Amino acid sequence: MTNSIAEIEDADCMFVIGSNTTEAHPVIALRMKKALRRGAKLLVADPRKTWLARHADLHLQLTPGTDIPLLCGMAYVILEEGLQDQNYIDNLTENFDEFAAAVNEWPPERAAKVCGVPAGMIREAARIYATTERAGIYYTLGITEHICGVDNVRALSNLALITGHIGRESAGVNPLRGQNNVQGCNDMGNNPTYLPGYQAVDNADELRKFSDAWGSELSSVPGLRLDQMMAGMHDDSVKCFYIMGEDPIISEPNLSHVEKGFAKLDFVVCQDIFLTETARKYADVVLPSSCFAEKSGTFTNSERRVQRVRRSVDPPGNARTDLRILLDVARALGHDFGEENPRAIWDEVAALSPKFSGIHYARIEEVGLQWPCPDVDHPGTKFLHEGAPIRGKGLLYAVDHVPPGEEPCAEYPVLLTTGRTLYHYNAATMTMRSPGNVEKQSLPFVEISPDDARDLGVVEGQALQMESRRGQVEVLAQITDRVHPGVVWMGMHYAEARANLLTSDAKDPEIGVPEYKVTAVRLHPAG
Amino acid sequence: MSQIRLGLDGKQIEVEPHTTLLQAAHQHGIEIPTLCHDDRLDPYGGCRLCLVEVDGAPRPVAACKTVCADNMTVRTHSDDLHRLRRTMLDMLMAEHYEDVGVKPNQLQELAAEHQLVQPSLKLGRRAAYDDRNQWIGFNPGACIMCDRCVRYCDEVMQCSALEHVGQGVGAVVQPTGRKSFLDTSCELCGGCVSTCPTGALYEKQAIVKRGEEVVLGGGGPIADAECEKTRSVCTFCGVGCVLDLNTKDGKVVKVTSDIGVGPNEGNLCNKGKFAFEFIHHSDRLTEPLVRGADGELHVTSWDDALQKVAAGMNGVKQRSGPDAIGFLASSRCTNEDVYIVQKIARAAIGTNNVHSCAAT
Incomplete structure (x- = not known):
């Protein structure tokens, strides 16, 4: 997030796209609800009529996978009607001409034909967003989990840059992160191209610093x-996996194919708190580890805030903390990375990473600090790009519509999109073990429009067989006007109906993120 | 806009415009008792405990609803105010049945501070309310009708799953339509529990021992005072809600979050607040396992498991090179944990093949 969570409640316009915030990030949604009570404008772009969509000034109910036409259409209106911040564009962006030429291809009337949102609504949304000073964009995986995920983000960043809605209080571009420490995991260098603190492995100076420090x-x-x-x-270039707290044969797309790959591996280690499907079927060694309540350290949240996590109970039986396990594994491999002391390890991170140098446990015992925080006197950074974009000038991109990897066809006429529900979390290894969550929601369901249900001849709660080119699952029909005809939606949480048996491994060519959000399927009553 | 100047308990102070007397007092370290107030809610002025004296005013005013004005002279504590507050508490204690709900609670603590040992009278008791949900318990007998829960549900969650119905003798707070919490628009966030000052709304104990058997969910109230609190951060989504793990006998028995704390300001969702039973679930892995010649996983010692991990990875490295090994770090673990994961990949194995689902 370029802004902080607390800034959301002071926004005068919230443009929420590809985020069902009240279910996936309920507590961030409380800030949005607060802004709504204050009278803030709300624009929601989502294929589903979510809670926020129902409370929005405008609900842009687009077809999954058509974000770029919608966003280019909005940019078109902004330029056509002179609503842009010309001063910001002239001084603080580059590549405007190429961007403008690309946008010129997308008058709202053309965009409307592709994305399904009426042209008049695209115009109105563009006006509201462009003419409100404190306008923030909020998005999540509905934007990124597409074949053109990177370009979707660029299209959003374009809108923020041409209106100057960035680098100010409550105005910015805000991805809401999905897991407790997904931000920190990347920050710590669990990335094939970046060392901790976003220092590149192919930057000789930065690599040398780490080589020297680690010996x-x-x-x-x-x-x-x-x-x-x-x-x-599949091509035998990878023969071994060390997997921590993940269940790839549930969470990766096109699961049947993934399992064939796992069957070929020489050696698999799983470190987890439960026996995951991957561990049960493919692990050679399973290491019992600890959940958040059993360990100390830090998590970094969506607003870049490093916060203290504290141990309150012991791991069960002979399970051990992840840190101890990892340090013992390193030792067994002949490397001594020190004692099990999270504070000392954080200090090592801070010493090697300028973005985090000023953050130390002593400073975050009460309230966490937001990076960048380069020195111990630095108060942390509330919002990014203040005064000017961090890279100097904001780069405007020419982006164009990329059709989804698969589109509805005669054989698979319905678009399936997936997501998280309020009562479950990802592969649901934790929430399916909580009686209260199960009581509220236990069986896999698919949201289907009344029209489609009638065509299929199914009634509420009836079992449906849903098939894609790769697999099939059985789900119960939940008939609702939350989805348009031709679009169905299901949660990704169910072991007995794994959405990822259906999803394809089409992916964004630049970063490899799978297109979980668009799958062509067909449905028929089960049995 | 210029600052507002006023006199507060004999001291000249300056505050921002639109500051209430309650906020001004708080900013200057003066505690005024309140029951119906929660910083997350609109000022309400219902319980009248925050009454203060303002020079020239014909009657005491509620500090929570009165905005500071220039040249006001305000007294927050006096013998008269103390008597007045004690009378208010006496009336509230009349309808608060101590044998139900969580004790001690905010109401009982304030009563004790005002030397109110026994309420002057006890009248009728509100009918009990039984609900089949596993998480939220509700004892109307302890309720004082301050409406904090109803207002939280309306103003903060905007769910309107609780209602204040009836007047006078028949007035009661209840889930909308007196249905189960599971059958209303309730999202089970527990915000009503977090704001309740009487313990009428409480967390049903998550882990209940029935004889030798340990059962999950549906237990009775457990007071904060019985628990040890450890401040931490939620393990679910990326909001980073700050919470307190309440433990008793080595088990997490409830999760709370102090009002105003963290990016969440003390708010939580159903997962952060209640979905922690997995911590002590019998499915937790408790022993290292290795796959035997029979193809099954068998319990082993840590020494054996660690040795097998090293041997297995070294074997692949020798046969196929370091880049044949991939690491999947968890976005659920701490920064310190995952820092060591990539350090093992890079420094101990010699590969940059380290990634996580942070990819999306």
């Missing part, structure tokens, strides 16, 4: 991304 000559060859590692199982 090992490190490889300057960028590693494989997650999707490339998955592919590497």
Whole structure:
């Protein structure tokens, strides 16, 4: 997030796209609800009629996978009607002409034909967003989990840049992160091209710093991304996995194919708190680890705030903390990375990473600090790009519509999109073990429009067989006007109906993120 | 806009425009008792405990609803105010049945501070309310009708799953339509519990021992005072809600979050507040496992498991090179944990093949 969570409640316009915030980030949604009570404008772009969509000034109910036409259409209106911040564009952006030429291809009337949002509504949304000073964009995986995820983000960043809605209080571009420490995991260098603190492995000076500090000559060859590692199982370039707290045979797309890869591996280690499906079927060694309540350290939240996590109970039985396990694994491999002392390890991170140098446990015992925080007197950074974009000038991109990897056809006429529900979390290994969550929501369901349900001849709660080119699952029909005819939606949480048996491994070519959000399926009553 | 100047308990102070007397007092370290107030809610002025004296005013005013004005002279504590507050508390204690709900609670603590040992009278008791949900318990007998829960549900969650119905003798707070919490628009966030000053709304104990058997969910109230609190951060989504893990006998028995704390300001969702039973679930892995020649996983010692991990990875490294090994770090673990994961990949194995689902 370029802004802080607390800034949301002071926004005068919230443009929420590809985020069902009240269910996936309920507590961030409380800030949005607060802004709504104050009278802030709300624009929601989502294929589903979510809570926020129902309370929005405008609900842009687009077809999944058509974000770029919608966003280019809005940019078109902004330029056509002279609503842009010309001063910001002239002084603080580059590549405007190329961007404007690309946008020129998308008058709202053309965009409307592709994305399904009426042209008049696209115009109105553009006006509201462009003419409100404190206008923030909020998005999540509905933007990124597409074949053109990177370009979707660029299209959003374009809108913020041409209106100057960035680098100010309550105005910015805000991805809401999905997991407790997904931000920190990347910050700490769990990335094939970046060392901790976003220092590149192919930058000789930065690599040298780490090689010296760790006393090992490190490889300057960028590693494989997650999707490339998955592919590497099939061509034998990857023979071993060390998997921590993940269940790839549930969470990766096109699961049947993934499982064939796992069957070929020489050696698999799983470190987890439960026996995951991946561990049960493919692990050679399973290491019992700890959940958040059993360990100390830090998590970094969506607003870049490093906060203290504290141990309150012991791990069960002979399970151990992840840190102890990892340090013992390092030792077994002949490397001594020190004692199990999270504070000392954080200090090592801070010493090696200028972005975090000023953050130390003593400063975050009460309230966490937001990076960048370069020195111990720095108060942390509330919002990014103040005064000017961090890279100097904001780069405007020419982006164009990329059709989804698969589109509805005669054989698979319905678009399936997936997501998280309020009562479950990802593969649901935790929430399915909570009686209260199960009581509220236990069986896999699919949201289907009344029209489609009638055409299929199914009634509420009836079992449906849903098939894609890759697999099939059985789900219960939940008939609702939350989705348009031709679009169905299901949660990704169910072991007995794994949405990822259906999803394709089409992916964004630049970063390899799978297109979880668009799958062509067909449905028929089960049995 | 210029600052507002006023006299507060004999001291000249300056505050921002639109500051209430309650906020001004708080900013200057003066505590005024309140029951119906929660910083997350609009000022209400219902309980009258925050009454203060303003020179020239014909009657005491509620500090929570009165905005500071230039040249006001305000007294927050006096013998008269103390008597007045004690009378208010006496009336509230009349309808608060101590044998139900969580004790001690905010109301009982304030009563004790005002030397109110026994309420002057006890009248009728509100009918009990039984609900089949696993998480939120509700004892109307302890309720004083301050409406904090109803207002939280309306103003903060905007769910309107609780209602204040009836007047006078028949007035009661209840889930909308007196249905189960599970059958209303309630999202089970527990915000009503977090704001309740009487313990009428409480967390049903998550772990209940029935004889030898440990059962999850549906237990009775457990007071904060019985628990040890450890401040931490939620393990679910990326908001980073700050919360307190309440432990008793080595188990997490409830989760709370102090009003105003963290990016969440003390708010939580159903997962952060209640979905922690997994911590002590019998499915947790408790022993290292290795796959035997029979293809099954078998319990082993840590020494054996660690040795097998090293041997297995070294074997692949020798046969196929370091880049044949991939690491999937968890976005659920701490920064310190995952820093060590990539350090093992890079410094101990020699590959940059380290990634996570942070990819999306």
